[in-house]
Amino acid sequence: MAVYTEVPDDEVESFLTEYNIGDVLSLKGIAEGVENSNYILHTTTGHYILTLYEKRVEKADLPFFLGYMQHLAAKGISCPVPIAGKDGNNLRELCGRPAAITAFLDGMWPRRIQPFHCRALGKTMAEMHLAGQDFSLTRPNALSVKGWKEVLDACEDKGEQVKAGLTDTLNKEYEYLEKHWPGNLPQGVIHADMFQDNVFFIHEKLSGVIDFYFACNDLLAYELAICLNAWCFELDNSFNITKAQLMLRAYQEVRPLTQNELQALPLLARGASLRFLLTRLYDWINHPEGAFVKPKDPIEYLNKLKFHQSVKSIADYGIAL
Amino acid sequence: MAVYTEVPDDEVESFLTEYNIGDVLSLKGIAEGVENSNYILHTTTGHYILTLYEKRVEKADLPFFLGYMQHLAAKGISCPVPIAGKDGNNLRELCGRPAAITAFLDGMWPRRIQPFHCRALGKTMAEMHLAGQDFSLTRPNALSVKGWKEVLDACEDKGEQVKAGLTDTLNKEYEYLEKHWPGNLPQGVIHADMFQDNVFFIHEKLSGVIDFYFACNDLLAYELAICLNAWCFELDNSFNITKAQLMLRAYQEVRPLTQNELQALPLLARGASLRFLLTRLYDWINHPEGAFVKPKDPIEYLNKLKFHQSVKSIADYGIAL
Incomplete structure (x- = not known):
């Protein structure tokens, strides 16, 4: 939040002279996103989102993010389309920060995930993976296997304060994944943060995906693994196989997984668990006292990791090889 | 902010079935207002503001506030018009809180006050005062003379921590005002919090007034006194007589002030200074460590008070008796 x-009224007025989207009527800061400043911008031509990129986003990565959204939108994926200025650029500066205007996307993120949400997500995810195949820019995933090690080291042994034995569990899991992580699976651009607050619905229809600021090149099936964790567990940590099955089947109707991908899925899901367990743990032990944004519980992801460690085959995810 | x-997606969906304003498309919390939770609501019929009233607003006062907005809007004053539900009520409950939907009001509040803003404000203020004359509900001003005493007592002598001698100044000023406060001036409904962030403009045109949650019955000229303080001082504490003159003249073109009101203006301005000095002081000495909302500097209002104490006649505000 x-x-x-x-952004002062006169600064947005002069900023808009660089665009062809009319004159400003209203600008309201919205309580969403923890990385950037976001505004709903109403002009004489419609509603938009104005984003000012704060320090947690690398300025050098913005052409990748904005270009990817533009690319997806051109292929019919519903996402915030960046609006180009009169000079053709969609990235400029406002109040000393990199800034961009995107189209306003209707829809709300689902507070209670239901099976139909998972089915719609699987289909859209596969469409995004196909649409991204010919995107020309690349960005490595800073939070893939090598990046996990850096977060792991940065946490030192402070995980012990959160749960006894956690450091040992993390080290062993990292060693295992580092040794067995597959290198030969289909790659492409993934969103990499497709949690429920980044996927909008209008009733049962998925209306769009937002927040592309973790997008990167990685194994496509790894995105499915992230979403198995983010969408298919209940609040009591139980795994909902119906949701997983619907998501995986809907995905495969658009982009069938290879045998190698299917076989790797439990391992990728362990990796996805470790990745969010580590970053949540880091935020948990490093958040400033009394900070406004409450860090998320890392132990939720320890439970997910344990589930995937116990998986015998992808039949446990509701699908067959 | x-x-x-x-408000979860499914709760706003069912809430909207009580209205005739279509189906929800989007709901985004906005970073405005420190008293209530505000959302921009987009439905199939347009844009609205959804407000959930938090504990700082008395539920019993809401019919007055909403009724006043409705009354003003019916008389052509641009403000957030409350939308009635299918049952005719504009006040209902959502997520355990009193809630109302109002029309969305375009415009932005001016970060840098210019003379034309003050002229437009004077005109609209007078129109509001006239429009409110036949509003049937009443609400006493909890922050008039009697209320100041309560805040003064609640501050004890902690003002000394902010500035040496402040407690003595406050006590003496209160005694003086309590003795001389006029009882025979025209009364009516005033907004009572018409600061710059509550008045919207589109370029030079005043597009509307928001945030009626301090509205009450009081001396009409006291509202002018509040606005002399809020709109006619520069950041260096100097009084801008041009702005004051434009505001007062524009007001009088719609509603001429009586001789008594004109004569009382310096005294009313002292009262308006004391009122905001006291509440800011109270918030300053009582705000929780590390709170997200930074309290406003009370000393700004001590400087304003001193100016009005030094005023010899209303000629110092740029107008004549």
Whole structure:
């Protein structure tokens, strides 16, 4: 929940002279996103989102993110389309920060995930993976196997304060994954943060995907693994095989998984668990006292990791080889 | 900057079945207002503001506030018009809180006050005062003379921590005002919090007034006194007589002030200074360590008070008796 940079009325007025989207009528900061400042911008031509990129986003990565959204939108994927200025650029500066305007996307993120959400997600995810195949820019995933090690080291042994034995579990899991991580699976651009607050629905229809600021090149099936964790567990940590089956089947109707991908899925799911367990643990032990944004519980992802460690085959995810 | 209560997607969907404003398309919490939770609501019929009233607003006062907005809107004053539900009520409950939907109001509040803003404000203020004359509900001003005493007592002598001698200044000023406060001036409904962030403009045109949650019955000229303080001082504490003159003249073109009101203006301005000095002081000495909302500097209002104490006649505000 955040507006880090306040945009004065006269500054947005002059900013809009660089675009062909009319004159400003209203600008309201929205309480969404923890990385950037976001505004709903109403002009004489419609509604938009104005984003000011704060320090947690690398400026050098913005052409990749904005270009990817533009690329997806051109292929019919519903996402916030960046609006180009009169000079053709969609990235400029406002109040000393990199800034972009995107189309406003209707829809709400689902507070209670139901099976139909998972089915719609699987289909859209596969469509995004196919649409991204000919995107020309690349960005390595800073939070893939090598990146996990850096977070693991940065946590030192402070995981012990959260749960006894956690450091040992993390080290062993990392060693195992580092040794067995597959290198030969289909790659492409993934969203990499497709949690429920980044996927909008209008009733049962998926209306769009937002927040592409973790997008990167990685194994496509790894995105499915992230979403198995983010969408298919209940609040009591139990795994909902119906949701997983619907998501995986819907995905495969658009982009069938290879045998190698299917076989790797439990391992990828362990990796996805470790990745969010580590970053949540880091945020948990490093968040400032009394900070406004409450860190998320890392132990939720320890439970998910344990589930995937216990999986015998992908039949446990509701599908067959 | 605040969304205290998060409204889930399914709860807003069922809430909207009580209205005739279509189906929800989007709901985004906005980072505005420190008292309530506000959302921009987009439905199939347009844009609205959904407000959930948090504990700082008395539920018993809401019919007054909403009724006043409705009354003003019916008389052509641009403000957030409350939308009635199918049953005719504009106040209902959502997520355990009193809630109302109002029309969305375009415009932005001016970060840098210019003379034309003050002229437009004077005109609209007078129109509001006239429009409110036949509003049937009443609400006493909890922050008029009697209320100041309560805040003064609650501050004890902690003002000394902010500035040496402050407690003595406050006590003496209160005694003086309590003795001389006029009882025979025209009364009516005033907004009572018409600061720059509550008045919207589109370029030079005043597009509307928001945030009626301090509205009450009081001396009409006291509202002018509040606005002399809020709109006619520069950041260096100097009084801008041009702005004051434009505001007062524009007001009088719609509603001429009586001789008594004109004569009382310096005294009313002292009262308006004391009122905001006291509440800011109270918030300053009582705000929780590390709170997200930074309290406003009370000393700004001590400087304003000193100016009005030094005023010899209303000629110092740029107008004549």
